[in-house]
Amino acid sequence: MDTQNCRAFLMDTAMRLLTTDSPSGYTEEVARVVEGIAHELGYCVSRNNKGNITIDVPGRESGKTVGLCAHVDTLGLMVRSITGDGQLMLTRIGGPILPTLDGEYCKIYTRDGRSYSGTVLSLSPAAHVFDDAATRARDEQNLAVRIDEVVRSREDVEALGIRAGDFVCFDPKTVVTDSGFLKSRFIDDKGSAACMLTLLKLLRDQGLRPKCDTKLIFSVHEEVGHGGATLPRDLSELLIVDMGCVGLDLSCTEYQVSICAKDGNGPYDYEMTSRLIELSRANGVDFAVDIYPHYGSDAGVAWHAGLDVRAALIGPGVHASHGMERTHWEGMKNTIQLAALYLECE
CATH class of the missing domain: 2.40.30.40 (Peptidase M42, domain 2)
Incomplete structure (x- = not known):
């Protein structure tokens, strides 16, 4: 990973997303921003009837399709x-x-x-x-x-x-500091969306492809509870990329990628979560495993909507969620690295 260029693209992308107003129900402009970035990187983009954005990335092998999902709607x-x-x-x-x-x-x-x-x-x-x-x-x-x-x-x-x-x-009050912090409202979940778009850039720049056919999905109704209800039906696995929680008895910091074992809807897929933990350990990714008691994601919504998919959740540690949020470049970098490892990019 070219750290300097990756960091610059990541923070610029986060700034573009965060400064585009997009509360749930008013997301057309931010959808266009996501589509524009994807097109600039040379990827094909589609939307479903409710407005979720999907970027298709062909894999090296056929027969299995996996999804990564972040949301770009906000409070x-x-x-x-x-x-x-x-x-x-x-x-x-x-x-x-x-x-x-x-x-x-x-x-x-x-x-x-x-x-x-x-x-x-x-x-x-x-x-x-x-x-x-x-x-x-x-x-x-x-x-x-x-x-x-x-x-x-x-x-x-x-x-x-x-x-x-x-x-x-x-006003999101978005600021990027020289010390590597991104502080803004709505890092949940535009910080993760920026990580996914940066991963796309790394794949393009380094000529890498994921092992399986991959769909990068940006949902637009997560904050009001139905963003995951219309995710693609052909997914075998779903990796939610959403903010990691920081505080109380949680172990995650803003400098780590958080792997969620259980949220307010129950546990995530055991095998997928264990695989993410092992990938982090084996490859030097700074991570934490935590339980989020006051949390739900697009995976839970997809399950309740009847989607037959295994799912796990990762994301950069975010302090003061739903308030004046903050994360760090290191946490976002670790999130990108773990997502790339999960996709087995070569």
Whole structure:
């Protein structure tokens, strides 16, 4: 692996994905970004009816098809209603930690193609005015968007074209540090998606092919629980590439690839998980094995939808998931290396 070029491509790709707004249900633009990168690398791309993106990579041997799957949809918000004084009340898309959104800049996208900037704020936003400015709950009933337009009423907001059901996307604040950290909202799971696209570049640049026919899938409804429901039916194995958890009694760090043995839906495939552990040990990949108690993935959804596939899960360790997330180049590099080993690239 050419570490310098790989790192530059990986972080540039992550930046392109992370700075493209894509809450579940509003993913067309990020899908185009993924497709554009794949086409630049010379790969064929398709989409299913629900919008999942698939990149086909022919293998050296026929008879078995495996899949790698990351998701490019993110957490977000939607306009629930408009107040009499022109603020936007909100409903969650997925599971953002709402108190972390107080003070975040955002964009509102209307159904007719317009966009406006704003700020998510507590309904008691000023310490000089409200006795409960520090203590008021930060939830759907007590957070609203202050729009950066001259509005004094519901009618003024509606004149801008803003209605209930419009998407509200908060600023990911993406930064890449000289010390190798990627910090941003939505590293879950655009960090993993960037790892998969970087793996594609390495295959192309080094003239490598996986052992089996391989489908790299980028799902677009994972955060709302049905991204994996329409994965390809011809997969023998499925490797989910999603964020690894960091904290409490978990052993993973931001510098490692995490191998998940069990999440909130139950254990992953024993043989696949054991194989990933052995590949890591035998090839010097820095890894950890953990249990994610508050976690589900596209694999669990695929199983519930009746997909007859064995599945395992890996991903870079991510700190502060669903909040102000952070991972490191080393964790992403280890994820790419383990995915390449799993595919038996030559």
